Amino acid sequence: MPIFTNSTGWILATRSTAYALGLNDAGALTHCYWGPRLPDLADYPPPPSPGGWSSFNLPAQLTPEEFPGYTGNTFIEPCLKVTFADGVRNVVLGYVGATILPGPVPTLAITLEDGFYPLRVTLLYRLYEAYDLLERAVRIENLGTEPMLIERIWSALWHLPQDGRYRLRHMVGRHLDEAILRHEPLSEGVKRLESRRLASSHHHSPWFAVDRDPAIDLGQGADEGTGEVWFGALAWSGNWQIAAEVTDFGSTRIGLGLNDWDFAWRLGAGETFTTPVSYAGYTAAGFGAMSRCWHTFIREVILPGARQVQKVFYNSWEATHFDVDEASQIDLAAIAASLGVELFVLDDGWFAGRNDDTAALGDWRPDPHKFPHGLTPLIRRVHELGMAFGLWIEPEMVSPKSELYRTHPDWVLHFPTRARTESRHQLILNLARPDVQDHLIAQFDRLLTEQSIDFIKWDMNRNVSEPGWPAAPGEPREVWVRYIEGVYRVWGTLRERHPHVVWQNCSGGGGRVDLGLMRLADQFQLSDNIDPTRFLAMQEGFSQIFPANTMHAWVADLPASHLSLRFRFHVSMCGILGLGGHLAQWTPEERDEAAALIAQYKTIRTLVQFGALYRLRSPQRHAFAAVLYVAPDRSEAVLFAFRTHLPAQTRLPPLRLQGLDPQRHYTIEGQPEVRSGAAWMHLGLHLHLDDFASCVVQIRQV
């Protein structure tokens, strides 16, 4: 059992890391340690004793509490704010007891209670020992007879070692431009990242990675291959918040959880509320090791389906937009199949009255003009061609011009006295309402039962405006959480009833990519941006935490581009390869080349989708970029390299490989010598690439 107790508290040990907490002299539940696993239990430091030296600098400010309530003169970011029925806004939590629950994922449950008010808080710590990851969540119970109002409840506060100064790595972006990495020093004050959009968003992402700031802790920062990194994420698809706080006393902590902006939750007598979970881990081997830790965990624990190789797909959206019908889609399907495509996806435009984006969301029946015999003939033909069939839907939305809206105008998020702001001519159904959820479940359950559909692309093409819930039975600000729980319920129920379906998560591209939806969706669309050089950069951003077998990557048409078809394919072959071009307009030579590249992808995709990823050179920082995927047994690997623009006389630096076994010998396509893994990793190999050229190189143990 990896949960140990000592005289003051608990040590949670994974394969190579440990996290310790305990009760200090004043009885406060206090963080003690987070870092590498140490040889002896006695090595872990005891809880810090409260200090303090003036009426302004009090002990509470110096104590790294595990889950501080808003109380006393601490002035730090609290994890919990509650207003009690009598108006008191002050939470005083005291330790009551702890339980250790054994099992495949051992759990430590620590109970805290308010000494005066009937409030119980249980801190849950679950250990994924083999994955070096810890999960935290919080359960809060009203043990009394009157309601209380929760105004903030975070899932975790992660404390960094007290001796350090740190940098925060995180992701920024926007629609069509997702997943840009930032890495910045943290100093006194709070760096807040959040979403207020009712989606985890294109703009920031609910994860963090922290390393030591080498400018201050000399020489101690992390890079891709070395150095200490503390990292974490929140499994939530709605409004979230990360507050990276450096206190005035130099203590750094990262709080994360539901965003408290416009949030409130009425906890009635006898009721319980449980937060989303936060995962976190530590590595001494840099950001690359962090990513591989996430990738394995996501593949083996988070993703819903059993391990399955993701198919090569075709989706006509970028080629034909709303202009779809039975005959033209069958033509495209025939070409796609002849190139080796395995999944054909019919995107937007297939349902009644959907000729552009101004109408019809909500009315999910085939358009009688475009598909006079329904979808059956197309689906049958796709299956005859040996491909799976996929369909686009956008369940959470409604067009004002639709039958659904005419029947249920009250089903959308709105304030009765305010105009309903449209984006892309659509409004958001209030999925906090159980009747709306039931309607969606019934409608899409019918669709999936009546039609032989193998794949669903679930889209969500706008963010919130008026977050009103006029008929809310209780506190209307619960809508932020209840909406997302509604999405999870609808998606989860459909998934359960149709277990053979593969689900893709899209929100105008990568607008809702998070560990919450990754429990329900097998893959996600990175972006609506189809430019391969941006795609390369986005893969670097998303791959910080998400594995290649979740990243849909399509080759679309780029008229007048200087990038070759081969370059564009190579970029997409770094994830789940797909096509999005107008295949009927491709020349015979282009089709032959595409067929050959698809065939090549099929020979390496197990390595790409399930191998260990090594980012050798960053496309966000260099014009010469490379990634390597290594088989778990290190017997083979595949290398992708890309050169965008560099002055002609530039000699590419040697590409030093990683992740090979130093003792074994490997041969590399295009290189005459057989060399040890050590030699390839230390000396590297020389590639000759012209501007805007790329290569895929296989590496095999001899």
Ligand code: GLA
């Ligand atoms: C979003 C998606 C696109 C496409 C369109 C359809 O923008 O990201 O891939 O499905 O919607 O309207």
